[in-house]
Amino acid sequence: MILPIRAFGDSVLRKKAQEINKDYPELKTLIENMFDTMNGANGIGLAAPQIGLDIRLFIIDVSPLADDEDYEDIADELKDFRKVFINAQILEESGEEWKFNEGCLSIPEVREDVKRKSTIKIEYYDENFVKHTDTFKDIRARVIQHEYDHIEGILFTDHLSALKKKIVKGKLQKIANGDVNVNYKMRFPK
Secondary structure, three states, X not given: OOOOEEOOOOHHHHOOOXXXXXXXXXXXXXXXXXXXXXXXXXXXXEEHHHHOOOEOEEEEEOHHHHHOHHHHHHHHHHOOOEEEEEEEEEXXXXXXXXXXXXXXXXXXXXXXXXXXXXXXXXXXXXXXXXXXXXXXXXXXXXXXHHHHHHHOOOOHHHHOOHHHHHHHHHHHHHHHOOOOOOOOOEEOOO
């Protein structure tokens, strides 16, 4: 089932999310609904706060990037990269910082360059509550960092310079007011 995505200005996007346990009600259905919602909006990541739940859960599916010529050197690694992250904790960020033009389903029509480290080490549980500690790099690390920020109450626009924040302020207000056209279900702040 496709769920409405919370728009910029919704207070749930600013909350630090809470851990859950393996008995969280209807977890499998929630995860399926999150993948349906993300795919319906042509996204490659989605965090639970974006659908109104302040829990430490996010999903990633970067397989659509496998066909992008920018990633042809890692296409094989991307084509099956679909993961669930529960109660994630980034243990380490390392490597060179690199800029990448990011967007967000909760902040449609706004894209800006954000600097992030190239490699992360992260501890998390998968959808079966099996614990993992993995290291990710390249675009996979980038997408995980972006979604991880959501469960920490951080948006990609928080990483912008003061000047860039001023430039996008009007666009953000329009989103919060519901004055934006998207081709997926959104819920705007009241």
